[in-house]
Amino acid sequence: MSKKTLIVIGNGMVGHHFLEQFVATPSASDYEIIVFGEEKQLAYDRVHLSEYFAGSTHADLAMGTADWYTEQGIQLRLNEAVTSLDRDQRTVTTPKGQYRYDELVLATGSYPFVPPIEGREHPHCFVYRTLEDLDAIRASAQSGKSGVVVGGGLLGLEAANALKSLGLQAHVVEFAPRLMPVQLDTDGGALLRHKIEELGVQVHTEKATTAIVEGVDARLRMNFSDDSHLETDLIVFSAGIRPQDALARSSGLEIGERGGIVVNDQCTTSDPHIHAIGECALWDQRIFGLVAPGYTMARTLASVLNGDAEAAFTGADMSTKLKLLGVDVGSIGDAHAQTPGARNIRFNDEQAGHYRRMVISEDGKTLLGAILVGDNSHYDTLLQYTLNDITLPDNPETLILPESQGGAPALGPDALPETASICSCHNVSKGDICGAIDAGCGDLGSVKAETKASTGCGGCTALLKNVVDSELEKRGVEVSKDLCEHFPYSRQELFHLVKVNGIRTFRTLISQHGKGHGCDICKPTVASILATCWNDHILATDHVPLQDTNDTFMANMQKNGTYSIVPRIPGGEITPDKLIVLGEVAKQYNLYTKITGGQRVDLFGATLSELPEIWEKLIAAGFETGHAYGKSLRTVKSCVGSTWCRYGVQDSVGMAILLENRYKGLRAPHKVKMAVSGCTRECAEAQSKDFGVIATENGWNLYVCGNGGMRPRHADLFATDLSDEELIRTIDRVIMFYVRTGDRLQRTSVWMENLEGGLDYLKQVVLEDSLGICAELDEHMDGIVDTYQCEWKTAVEDPEKRKRFREFVNAPEQKDPVQQWTTERDQRRPVLESA
Amino acid sequence: MKARTCWDAVCTVEDLVPESGIAVWTDDGPVAVFYLPHRLPALFAISHTDPFSGTNVLARGITGDLKGEPVVASPLYKQHFSLVTGQCLEDENVSVKTYPVLLDGDKIRLEVPIDQSESAVA
Ligand SMILES: Cc1cc2nc3c(=O)[nH]c(=O)nc-3n(C[C@H](O)[C@H](O)[C@H](O)COP(=O)(O)OP(=O)(O)OC[C@H]3O[C@@H](n4cnc5c(N)ncnc54)[C@H](O)[C@@H]3O)c2cc1C
Ligand code: HEM
Ligand code: SF4
Ligand code: SF4
Numbered sequence: 001m002s003k004k005t006l007i008v009i010g011n012g013m014v015g016h017h018f019l020e021q022f023v024a025t026p027s028a029s030d031y032e033i034i035v036f037g038e039e040k041q042l043a044y045d046r047v048h049l050s051e052y053f054a055g056s057t058h059a060d061l062a063m064g065t066a067d068w069y070t071e072q073g074i075q076l077r078l079n080e081a082v083t084s085l086d087r088d089q090r091t092v093t094t095p096k097g098q099y100r101y102d103e104l105v106l107a108t109g110s111y112p113f114v115p116p117i118e119g120r121e122h123p124h125c126f127v128y129r130t131l132e133d134l135d136a137i138r139a140s141a142q143s144g145k146s147g148v149v150v151g152g153g154l155l156g157l158e159a160a161n162a163l164k165s166l167g168l169q170a171h172v173v174e175f176a177p178r179l180m181p182v183q184l185d186t187d188g189g190a191l192l193r194h195k196i197e198e199l200g201v202q203v204h205t206e207k208a209t210t211a212i213v214e215g216v217d218a219r220l221r222m223n224f225s226d227d228s229h230l231e232t233d234l235i236v237f238s239a240g241i242r243p244q245d246a247l248a249r250s251s252g253l254e255i256g257e258r259g260g261i262v263v264n265d266q267c268t269t270s271d272p273h274i275h276a277i278g279e280c281a282l283w284d285q286r287i288f289g290l291v292a293p294g295y296t297m298a299r300t301l302a303s304v305l306n307g308d309a310e311a312a313f314t315g316a317d318m319s320t321k322l323k324l325l326g327v328d329v330g331s332i333g334d335a336h337a338q339t340p341g342a343r344n345i346r347f348n349d350e351q352a353g354h355y356r357r358m359v360i361s362e363d364g365k366t367l368l369g370a371i372l373v374g375d376n377s378h379y380d381t382l383l384q385y386t387l388n389d390i391t392l393p394d395n396p397e398t399l400i401l402p403e404s405q406g407g408a409p410a411l412g413p414d415a416l417p418e419t420a421s422i423c424s425c426h427n428v429s430k431g432d433i434c435g436a437i438d439a440g441c442g443d444l445g446s447v448k449a450e451t452k453a454s455t456g457c458g459g460c461t462a463l464l465k466n467v468v469d470s471e472l473e474k475r476g477v478e479v480s481k482d483l484c485e486h487f488p489y490s491r492q493e494l495f496h497l498v499k500v501n502g503i504r505t506f507r508t509l510i511s512q513h514g515k516g517h518g519c520d521i522c523k524p525t526v527a528s529i530l531a532t533c534w535n536d537h538i539l540a541t542d543h544v545p546l547q548d549t550n551d552t553f554m555a556n557m558q559k560n561g562t563y564s565i566v567p568r569i570p571g572g573e574i575t576p577d578k579l580i581v582l583g584e585v586a587k588q589y590n591l592y593t594k595i596t597g598g599q600r601v602d603l604f605g606a607t608l609s610e611l612p613e614i615w616e617k618l619i620a621a622g623f624e625t626g627h628a629y630g631k632s633l634r635t636v637k638s639c640v641g642s643t644w645c646r647y648g649v650q651d652s653v654g655m656a657i658l659l660e661n662r663y664k665g666l667r668a669p670h671k672v673k674m675a676v677s678g679c680t681r682e683c684a685e686a687q688s689k690d691f692g693v694i695a696t697e698n699g700w701n702l703y704v705c706g707n708g709g710m711r712p713r714h715a716d717l718f719a720t721d722l723s724d725e726e727l728i729r730t731i732d733r734v735i736m737f738y739v740r741t742g743d744r745l746q747r748t749s750v751w752m753e754n755l756e757g758g759l760d761y762l763k764q765v766v767l768e769d770s771l772g773i774c775a776e777l778d779e780h781m782d783g784i785v786d787t788y789q790c791e792w793k794t795a796v797e798d799p800e801k802r803k804r805f806r807e808f809v810n811a812p813e814q815k816d817p818v819q820q821w822t823t824e825r826d827q828r829r830p831v832l833e834s835a
Numbered sequence: 836m837k838a839r840t841c842w843d844a845v846c847t848v849e850d851l852v853p854e855s856g857i858a859v860w861t862d863d864g865p866v867a868v869f870y871l872p873h874r875l876p877a878l879f880a881i882s883h884t885d886p887f888s889g890t891n892v893l894a895r896g897i898t899g900d901l902k903g904e905p906v907v908a909s910p911l912y913k914q915h916f917s918l919v920t921g922q923c924l925e926d927e928n929v930s931v932k933t934y935p936v937l938l939d940g941d942k943i944r945l946e947v948p949i950d951q952s953e954s955a956v957a
Contacts, residue, residue, distance in 0.1 A: 449925050449926075485901065485902070486899075516899075516900050516903070517871070517873060517874075517898075517899055517900040517905070518899045518900070519897070519899035519900065519901060519906070519908070520896070520897035520899060520908035520913065520915075522899075523897050523899060524897070544852060544854075544855060545852065545853065545854030545855035545897070545898065546897070547897075548897065548910070549892070549895045549896065549897075549910035550910075552855075552895065553895070557892065557895070557910055557911065559888060559890070559911070560890055561888075561890035561891055561892045561911075803850070804852065806857075807858060808858050808859055808860040808865065809845075809846045809850045809857050809858065809859055810845050810846050810850075810859045810860060811859070811860035814860045816865070816891050818884075818889055818890055818891055819890075
């Protein structure tokens, strides 16, 4: 059977995304796919185009690889522009040949608009859209001193930054009275201008260029309508974009009044076999000059071509948040208060350089739009209000006031939209959870059973609990803060009871303060509290039965009942000899080997009885347990730092090793991750960690309470320019305070969001000792550091503890029959027959 | 007709871990034996195989009680199983096999079905 042919014109961001989506659908196998690209290179990330000047190559920016296209069986024809389109014959023509299609996708993007100014064809005049444009600008800049960008919009400012980075004196010439006229208002534009001029970029507003002529002191001279002029060596036009609709026009497809290929909700043009997506498409009279709406169109079209009758593009939000020349700028929804009756609330701190404006509906109930300059930390919260029509609080101004002046903290679970995905393993949205509650689920357990939320990898447990609690509370159900049916206390209260009464075993605690025999919720929680308070070995007889299997066997159980082993590699630094030992051990036990995200090595597939043998070998080679199984410090990731890196200003590896050795083994409400970067380039991604340390000329900046994972959160700057000693003491105190007051399975990020008073309160407690507990926190931490032991070392040396690691106590030779193996990419992996 | 069974000695008291489980191999496959010293009776035996994942791991779960019923939580996906009836508390259609268990001197004996006639009968 012969296949149909699908032709895609344009290999840009959206065209590429479309292919990725489409080849994943069943219908893809019905088509021969051919892609034409006018540019020489494979689709690349245009959004990050400017990074090309900072050293990124095409390969860094590329969206995929030529191999991927080959694997998918897609014919990729680069450097081959389509020159004409014959709709009757269903053919497209290029300089190299003619091709027939059954379905055609136009993803031709847009081209920069160059205003019709006399002299604009001068060889030192450029646009800013492709890698080739940037090559030409770079070449011209080599022999120049100054550069002008025509256009003070989003792209223009980015281009100005690029010129500056090429060593030119940069100017921005804008026709309108202010910068970013589309997104900003007068005050916002003025503040942005002020900040940008401070950075050495000169801004000229209300200037209309009339002609470009030969210069006297520089290569070119720009004449303005007010008779002034400006000399420069090169000019970059960034005066807006126009949809690339030439093929559609010449073949008689319906075109918008001001350009753009008209498409319906299915991204189909006036010809049912021709579709258009991305910046060339005009939907509901609108062109979307951002990549996200283009991607949404791409996904819609992939579903449409796969026969999904429901798929539809329904518009896209054009709110933007970006850093221009290092200045935060955000614009949300109806930023210009064009809705009838709209009212404004403005906050303008010229001292700090922060400007915020909220546009509010006539009845004061909803947020229509907002403008932010200088500080984008309010962006996410404001955007949620706008996107989800969340009713504003009675004093809406608190949303943009600094917290010190009564500002409201960020949104809690309440504010998440119904569509927000809570559990990604089982694709459960907040709406599904509300539905389950309305259908009668009255507690966390039944919501879990009904929706399956949090029964996959468990990463969403804490978020799910927050959502369920807040939803139940909203429905007037009293939410019990009790840990479980055995203890009428929260984790924090239990911690207090244990500490104050000197309780050292679970049995004592439950007989004095609880009831029954415990369960898999309270036992590990109490085990963690006992470990932080008294630091006994976790396999001490009283504690063994309390631990989760991962803690009991000090390894992470995998889906086939075997375990993975992660030795500690502090700071990610390892000698070749130790690396060889890891390899030898892995080989001897046939362990699947993988590098983790935390800069260490994970060895998978060890059986219970192999664990102590393997650890004996690892310990002999100088390894320690990595606590990858525990709710405790995982790794301290580091970049290579000043020892090798030409930008580094401090020894980040040394500091990472110091921190990792200090906090290893400490039990906490949840896992704790840290990282240290040797300079502001932040190669260790420290700001996504619970504790992030970034080197400065004068010491260290400390960031706290960030996390990656399902609900990422940037860490907050906590203290600056700390010495080594100050840094360690500060981290000691924050961790200890967290360990004492955090809830079960609460990461530092959620912990801080839920602390009354948030970051400022935490600063007062830790930096100003407002509760007078710092000495106690310090003492507690020192005690823990002093009593550290490698749990595995203690375990392999104790025959009693080793007894636990028998698969079948009465049959040492018996292999577990369900553990079956196969080989993939040269390593062993499990085969699991379903039960 | 009642299947033939035997009381198999599977391990000794020394092998047990208080408040927790161990696994033994029997003619009927892997079995988890739990020892909860604060209860009467204190010994429980259920299949070691987790019906949700098909793996042999139940002895490695955390024990406890829910509304008075002694249970173990599967270490993989955390469903609870009654140690008395083998019933899964989260899914009424799922249960695991249970075995009668007794203490004979310092030996732990399980009653397991047999199909070979030469096996010893207690
Ligand atoms: C410097 C810069 C910064 C940006 N920053 C952001 C940002 O921060 N956020 C954001 O959301 N967006 C940003 N954008 C916009 C974003 O890059 C675009 O929205 C996105 O690239 C549009 O994708 P597209 O596939 O529709 O068009 P394009 O990526 O332009 O791809 C179209 C491709 O089709 C090719 N083509 C055209 N005609 C033909 C033909 N006849 N035959 C063959 N090939 C043809 C073109 O050569 C081009 O390669 C930025 C753009 C630039 C230039
Ligand atoms: C049962 C669930 C999980 C298990 C068994 C697990 C196990 C692991 C292990 C063994 C590592 C290697 C750590 C190391 O090198 O110390 C790791 C790393 C990591 N895990 Fe998990 N994980 C689980 C769930 C999650 C979830 C839910 C998230 C996201 C919220 C997550 C995010 C990460 C990240 C980002 C790293 C890299 C660490 C770093 O760069 O610091 N993990 N995980
Ligand atoms: S390792 Fe983490 S992200 Fe990957 S499948 Fe497992 S739980 Fe999900
Ligand atoms: S963060 Fe700085 S010091 Fe560390 S590797 Fe990156 S550039 Fe170098």
